Amino acid sequence: MHMPHELMIQVLLRLPVKSLIRFKCVCKSWFSLISNPHFANSHFQITQTSKIVLISNPDLETRSIDFEAYNSDSASLNLSFVDPQSHFDLEIKGSCRGFIFLHGNSTFYLWNPSTGVHKQIPFSPNYSEYFYYPYGFGYDQLRDDYLVVSLYYVSTVDDDDDSHLEFFSLRDNTWKELEGTHFPYLNANEFEPRGGSFFNGAIYWLSFRHDLSMSVILAFDLMERKLLEMSLPDDFDPGPTYCDFWVFGEFLSLWVKKEDTVEIWIMKEYKVHSSWTKTLVLPIDGIPTRYFSPLCCTKSGDIIGTDGRGLVKYDDNGQFLEHHSYCNNPSRWGFAAMYTKSLLSLPGDNDQA
DSSP states (O other): OOSHHHHHHHTTHHHHHHHHHHHHHTTHHHHHHHHHHHHHHHHHHHHOOEEEEEETTTTEEEEETTTTSTSOOOOOOOOOOOOOTTTTTEEEEETTTTTTEESSSSSSEEOOTTOOOEEEEOOOOOOOTTSSSOOEEEEEEEOOOOOOOEEEEEEEESSSSEEEEEEEETTTEEEEOTTOBBBBBBESSSSSOOOOOTTTTEEEEEEETTTTTTEEOOOOEETTTEEEOOOOOOOOOOOSSSSEEETTEEEEEEEEEEEEEEEEEEETTTOGGGGGEEEEEETTTTTSSSEEEEEEEETTTTTTEEEESSEEEOTSSSSSEEEEEOOOSSOEEEEEEEEEEOOOOSSOOBBBO
């Protein structure tokens, strides 16, 4: 009762999301304050507490794991809002500002695991179940808007495949096509399109230029609404299947699976091609699935990733430390992503919790 209002706000801004959700019940003024979008944004900027979410198919068993306390118990999460028809092929295609981008066979979902807020996104009118689409999800800081981005292909009469880029604006609640976009790009992996990585205001994919028969880096700048192309690092072999982007600390990074190793490359200076450097080679012969996809790194520099059924940990020198399985059934296969806990909501009036 005697604490200055501004001091009270500063105290609340430093509390965990779980506590703040409970504190909405304290009084009307706290409910109004904690529900305010400006408070949620300030809290997100100050706290930056990150977790890993794991979803195992086909039963949608979902867990949140603190990767800084790797051996701590995981917390169960609820995906009851997902259409039952999507259970067998639900995939994580990206994450941004506390939201997970989910793709099922009948719809998209944006979901905040910290608050339970979720929104269903309709497929584009150009969607076809016969094509594989690279998707992406990111935040347009200039317009305070979230975008779901899709590249789709159209076969022409002369047998050339042209790409079109379209995006769904949460603020406008509609799909739009980037005008004049007829690009010579194909998905780098036709049968396993990966979600694009959001970094520094852009979404990144590995792509294949069919006119030049070469792999390239494709980036979509969300604020400028512009598609950019960059070259892969010199001496970098993308391989036929297992290769993707991730964010390694504060750097844009690439990983590629070789026979018994995973190579980690980082761009030390953003958009400077010559700054690409191979920094680590991780042995994967000790992992049961012989697969490793990096997700994040801890404050001490350890690298955490997934083998499809659990989490794998390496130290900052690339030495294997441990493997922890979260799938007891060997027939299950899971998807994982890192997210930052937040109180943020999405533009629009149809948010649900």
